[in-house]
Amino acid sequence: MTALSVHRLNKTYRNGLQALQDVDLKVEAGDFFALLGPNGAGKSTLIGIVTSLVRKSGGRVEVFGHDLDRDPQAVRANIGVVPQEFNFNLFLPVIEVVLNQAGYFGVPRKEARERAEMLLRKLDLWDRRETEMRLLSGGMKRRLMIARALVHRPRLVILDEPTAGVDIEIRRAMWGFMREINAGGTTIILTTHYLEEAESLCRHLAIIDQGQIQARSNIASLLGELHAETFVLNLKGRLGELPEIGGFMLERIDESTLEVQIDREHTLNGLFEALSRNGIEVLSLRNKQNRLEKLFLDRVDAGRGREAGR
């Protein structure tokens, strides 16, 4: 079943900016889907239209088979959204924010209280339930937005950069929570600038740029398209003369750091054997660039190249 179906979606703002051009997108029910794109690519406009915050100029949107034009109430009832920017009444206590949102979706008060308690406990905000919003830290506000988006138990949750500005510990905890929600059957669409976040959480992705979908793929198969990866090696001892090792492109960064590009025909085992033969010992290594990040940049560049060639 399709959770979200977008067909030939267009949006032109009053100032003439064409934010979306004939966007087609499908997200299957139960998926954890990443919507990636540079700033100004059209992600937030697309999310805004799906969540009824932005009026579309043309095209069709369906959420679990409900058409946005014909049955907007059913569409909205199915969606929970965590927006990119804080949108709270800063003078309300935390618990009121969640309860009010439940009320707007028609959840009875008693049930709303139970759900709010469960979510706030899960997101480590229960002890802050009587605190006014303005007194919360950025990370707490982000978590509260997730609680607010989930209190009516939507089938589709849209997370627009939910971990922006959140420290790594809280971010990891939020990832675990999102996985849990997804495991419960909820479809999740995630936009993020942390590509390792998308790689870690999502199964499918679409890359949008200049208002058009540039790529739509399974993340695993997309990563399989990588022809080469670059690793940065920290060495034990000083690096003397740079050795010639067939199949690997080596570059000296400094006397104890080496950069190596490995294509898909070769393995790390082979590299280590070759380095050992040359008396080079490796203390640690890391990817120079997130794998998805490289693919993302390649696709965006390719899309812009096609656009320029027209």
Add this chain to the structure above:
Amino acid sequence: MSKVRQHPGQPSGQHPGQKPMQDPQHSPRLAPRQARTQEPDQEQAPLVDSNRWRRYRITFMTLFSKEVMRFSRIWVQTILPSAITTTLYFVIFGRLIGDRIGPMEGLPYIDFIVPGLVLMAVITNAYSNVVSSFYSSKFSRYIEELLVSPAPNWIILAGYVSGGVARGLTVGIVVMIVAAFFTSFSVHNLAVTLLILLLTAILFALGGFINAVYANSFDDISIVPTFILAPLTYLGGVFYSIDLLPEPWQTLSLANPILYMINAFRYGLLGVSDIPLGIAFSIIALFIAVLGAYSLSLLRRGVGIKQ
């Protein structure tokens, strides 16, 4: 909307095919790999509570109680000023100057001004409650909480307007209590009095809503009350009978809708009016219908709230 098939034991808002959220005390954290093996829900499930009207009632009550809580929490800013201002009006215009003015339409001057002062407070508070509340929700963007919900536009409008009405009536009652310390009026017709109070509060709450939709800054929400509402109220016969005005001012005054409300309310409280009651009610009802329809059209088109 599709009819809901509620599964036995399933809480409202929970969809078949979607697993309930686990109790926080007993929820093992799921590993990523495990999460990826879950099957998505297979059937198209009904989405929301089976009783649409029950859902609407909950949404309306949520909005209404939020609005009432808002002005109650800051009662020093919302309720008290009108009581103080009215006390000053009674002291200055009623006691000090009123005795020199003499009776108006056969009533002591201090009694004559009671309906106008009460209604002035109702008008100002019903208007300012909605304009400030709705504009703040736009400014801080928490109006989005409502816009992403399935609440229909008329419920959103009714919620905000009822908040304005609640504040208008609360302040109206407070002003009447203040008036009781200075005058000895008795209610001539309770039904007319209450109906006019209610309709006036609704009308100006709608006006406040429209102002808030168009407002782009906090300055914009004070322009209408200062430059339009206050003059119309003062020229609407709060402090005088229009019979005292020379032509063409007497005829021109008939174009002021507030005149009809004040006179109808004066009839309800004191039994005197410059305007026939039927005309007053018709005009108020007409304005409510026009402003109500216009407010709904603004919401439908997303003016000021959607891009």
